[in-house]
Amino acid sequence: MKVLLTGGPTREYLDPVRYITNRSSGKMAKALIGVLLKRKHKVTAVLGPCGVKCPKSVKTVNVETARQMKNSVMKEAEHADAVIMCAAVADYTPVKVSAVKIKKSDDILRVRMKRTPDILFCLGRKYGKKKVIAGFAAETDKIEENALRKLRDKKCDMIVANKVGEKGAGFDSSMMNAALFFREGGKNHFGKISKNRLGYIIVREIERLRQTKNK
Numbered sequence: 001m002k003v004l005l006t007g008g009p010t011r012e013y014l015d016p017v018r019y020i021t022n023r024s025s026g027k028m029a030k031a032l033i034g035v036l037l038k039r040k041h042k043v044t045a046v047l048g049p050c051g052v053k054c055p056k057s058v059k060t061v062n063v064e065t066a067r068q069m070k071n072s073v074m075k076e077a078e079h080a081d082a083v084i085m086c087a088a089v090a091d092y093t094p095v096k097v098s099a100v101k102i103k104k105s106d107d108i109l110r111v112r113m114k115r116t117p118d119i120l121f122c123l124g125r126k127y128g129k130k131k132v133i134a135g136f137a138a139e140t141d142k143i144e145e146n147a148l149r150k151l152r153d154k155k156c157d158m159i160v161a162n163k164v165g166e167k168g169a170g171f172d173s174s175m176m177n178a179a180l181f182f183r184e185g186g187k188n189h190f191g192k193i194s195k196n197r198l199g200y201i202i203v204r205e206i207e208r209l210r211q212t213k214n215k
């Protein structure tokens with residue numbers, strides 16, 4: 001398969017020296033890239049700033065903002081059989097980006113923010129019938145309810161729910177407290193699992209989903 005994968009966070013600039021971002025180490029994306037290559041898939045990675053170094057065989061596109069990520073993903077997705085949205089995309093971006101450094105003045109600084117494009121939603125709407133689309137859901141609570149809502153609203157085939165705030169798993173860790181939910185029905189709770197092992201399970205599921213879409 002040709003697989004497009006995103007990873008890392010996005011940065012939404014306030015001025016030339018400050019940005020708003022999400023927590024994301026890129027470790028899950030790195031694990032997925034490793035498994036995809038081992039299983040002989042052709043990989044394109046659109047990465048936010050996370051320091052993940054891809055092997056030469058991976059077409060790598062480095063981006064910063066959610067808008068840039070959307071433009072690259074929608075372009076690269078045309079050639080893909082499957083897309084994995086692993087990136088922690090910022091949901092809001094400042095309405096105005098100051099061209100010069102904002103100087104401190106009042107005690108309180110108010111920043112007006114506007115929604116960023118929902119890339120997974122756009123992918124689901126455009127390619128949901130033809131390509132395998134997998135998303136992630138970072139949740140602190142109501143894991144299943146939120147994951148199922150994202151699965152339905154964003155029209156994807158699979159959601160990997162990531163329970164954040166657990167000791168010994170999650171951000172910066174090699175482990176994740178994870179569960180998979182499928183559009184066709186069915187779920188699989190893993191509890192704490194290594195990101196490498198989870199990457200293998202996700203890729204095997206995507207291979208299976210590709211077979212059923214091809215029929």
Ligand code: CTP
Pocket residue numbers: 066085086087088089090091116117118119120121134135136137138139150
């Ligand atoms: N996502 C996206 N574009 C965005 C925000 C999120 O493509 N602007 C994708 C993520 O890459 C992930 C999925 O949507 O695959 C769910 O992301 P998450 O942050 O868990 O949820 P949100 O949709 O942002 O919803 P909320 O923050 O309200 O939980």
